[in-house]
Amino acid sequence: MSAASRNGGSGAAAVAVATFEPLDDHPAYRQIANLIERRIVDRVLRTGDPLPSETDLARQFGVNRSTVREAIRELETHGLLGRGRGEKRLRVTRPEPGRVSTGVSRALALHDVTYLELWEAMMAIEPAAAEYAAARRTPAQLEELMRTGTRFARAMGDTGKAVSAVVDFFTTVAAASGNQVLALSQAPVNLLLEPSLSEIIDRVPQASERILEAQRRIIAAIKARRSEVARSWMGKHIQDFRRGYELAFPLRSHSEGRRHEKTAR
Amino acid sequence: MSAASRNGGSGAAAVAVATFEPLDDHPAYRQIANLIERRIVDRVLRTGDPLPSETDLARQFGVNRSTVREAIRELETHGLLGRGRGEKRLRVTRPEPGRVSTGVSRALALHDVTYLELWEAMMAIEPAAAEYAAARRTPAQLEELMRTGTRFARAMGDTGKAVSAVVDFFTTVAAASGNQVLALSQAPVNLLLEPSLSEIIDRVPQASERILEAQRRIIAAIKARRSEVARSWMGKHIQDFRRGYELAFPLRSHSEGRRHEKTAR
């Protein structure tokens, strides 16, 4: 799509006067990937449908099986194809927000992202998610939410479990918001949250209690369908994260040097 | 989902009692992909570095070239590897937010997502992005922003160009926010925005003018570094989108049947 945005960085001005498209090459495996993706997006192949066998596809497309395989990898990592546990045949899958960004965020995860950035994004997204979750959560989602709450409560002492419970808490809230876009936007946050959060929990003694308290309030609000309460408590909750981070890493200046601190690792 | 991500500790301590894990399979190509990804994330291979040749990798990993190739596809579509125009060798790439979700959002894009969902997500993210953009934009970013503004102004009449200019406007604001996480979260929104937006522009005559006006205000605020003004105008701007949509598709009930309307296409 926005392939054009690639070259801009270097020297020459971003001018496009008489330039010709670089005419990207079309390796067969990419073309085939696109063809299949098209079929999926156009619902010719619908979610859950099994894909023809590789040999079949190879025959149909008139290419070698190896080529088909490369195409399949592409779709598979995009989350459009997947295979149930111990199942041989591929089937069309509805990609879940959690898998979305794996590559990209993972790349950012341990290096370039400052905690402030993460915090700002959470501050924008999570309260909204909580608000909608309160309005639209299903009973099942509520229950799941309460489960993750319990899981966190039980995880006291085990940082790993606690962190994972917190992450799941946010994921679940986002899912309960009934808003797929919000859930999608929220997804990267979780991946990035993990490392810093575990530092906070390790280094700030009172963190766990505060998180627990906030989660309780938020869950209660969502249960009671009090949108505004849920939003506002989620806001406070996130703000707490910032305080927690400042307590965990007291030396750094947050207002200015944002380009420099990295998330912990 | 995050089951695998816990590899760091590698402690076998997290024992379940009587249940056995399904023991996920480790196809070689996936393992190899992970190994390479690890090297990249750990900066052993740094951005811009060329990757060894496929034959080399095959030798190093002790597998066949075909297998390596499948692994490479995986990383390639994750955006971690790429190759400059007409270049043979792959090199390590820093994936940009724009590419992130291509597969996933594309899948949602034309089907399940209601406009309301999209709007809610934008309402959460864009004002925040505008606020930070006002605070932190660089001169270059400001200039680019003004260019996209101009591009939209010039695109009057050509829906395609107009839509693309609007999308770029949001992308640029997000980039100017200096917050990579926010930019990442905002990325899916753009892909989803396109179809509905073009309907709006086509069907609501005054839409273009209102967008233009809002963009002007927002850009002015960002230029003047007035964070609050930028945020508030961006909020109004997004709200306009909702009104625009309601004008474009007057029959649908937005408050209730959210699970049912699809974005146009």
Add this chain to the structure above:
DNA sequence: GGGCGCAGAATTGTCGGACAGTCCGATTAT
């Protein structure tokens, strides 16, 4: 001395064929 062009080496994209391990469905034995 430095830029240029060219032949050969290196590399990618694709192909054909092959084989073990395994999953699925049908058949047969208990």
Add this chain to the structure above:
DNA sequence: ATAATCGGACTGTCCGACAATTCTGCGCCC
């Protein structure tokens, strides 16, 4: 009917090969 069994269909992986293109070192010309 339930359980054990068998054969076929697939996937994961490997080998070997070949055209097309890119990369590279080297000699050549200005």
